[in-house]
Amino acid sequence: MAKLTLTTFLTLDGVMQAPGTPDEDTSGGFEYGGWLVPFADEGMNQFMTEVFDRVAAFLLGRRTYDIFAAHWPRVTDPGDPVASRLNTYPKYVVSTTLEKPDWQHTTVVATDVVAEVARIKERTEGGELQIHGSGALARYLMAHDLIDEYNLLFYPVVLGRGRRLFPDGGLPTAFEQIEARTTPNGISIHTYRPTGRARFGSFALDQ
Numbered sequence: 001m002a003k004l005t006l007t008t009f010l011t012l013d014g015v016m017q018a019p020g021t022p023d024e025d026t027s028g029g030f031e032y033g034g035w036l037v038p039f040a041d042e043g044m045n046q047f048m049t050e051v052f053d054r055v056a057a058f059l060l061g062r063r064t065y066d067i068f069a070a071h072w073p074r075v076t077d078p079g080d081p082v083a084s085r086l087n088t089y090p091k092y093v094v095s096t097t098l099e100k101p102d103w104q105h106t107t108v109v110a111t112d113v114v115a116e117v118a119r120i121k122e123r124t125e126g127g128e129l130q131i132h133g134s135g136a137l138a139r140y141l142m143a144h145d146l147i148d149e150y151n152l153l154f155y156p157v158v159l160g161r162g163r164r165l166f167p168d169g170g171l172p173t174a175f176e177q178i179e180a181r182t183t184p185n186g187i188s189i190h191t192y193r194p195t196g197r198a199r200f201g202s203f204a205l206d207q
Helices: 042-053 062-074 113-123 135-143
Strands: 003-011 055-061 091-094 106-109 128-132 149-155 173-182 188-197
Touching: 003 042, 003 113, 003 135, 042 055, 042 149, 042 173, 042 188, 055 062, 055 113, 055 135, 062 091, 106 113, 113 135, 128 135
Parallel strands: 003 128, 003 149, 055 091, 055 128, 091 106
Antiparallel strands: 149 188, 173 188
């Protein structure tokens, strides 16, 4: 049975929208695409190589799938740690509108997402079932307590607008940190596992 992991890039104020290019995702009038690029460094690349070394299959939302499908099939170097996995490993894309995907090894999940993801986890062996980006899908799966581990890469920039990973009204959830590192350009990388519902207390002095 595979572990379901989420890896995503975030600003300090939690924005995950369009990290890679200015035109990656301009929905909602977002004008700050490509905010990750000035901070990219070898430490980030090393961590992402480690992540992709653990993958057995991918689970993606439609928007992220379309972005990946437009780029990664053109990277044909078999030694590329990202392209070599994305182009040859199983990919499951959650979509009700995608009917005939052109990217090889793609399966569309259109209905009963929670049950189907549980089945994919059960039959995937030898590594992780990985979500990359895919904010809407990640938020849906978080609401059903299906994500086993989070790799959150925080970049030293604040944007003030854009879609965020953790929404208002999400489940109050506690986490344990299992790894942390900082790259030369100040990317703070944290790996967390959920431990259940958040607990609460008080520092108020007894009256």
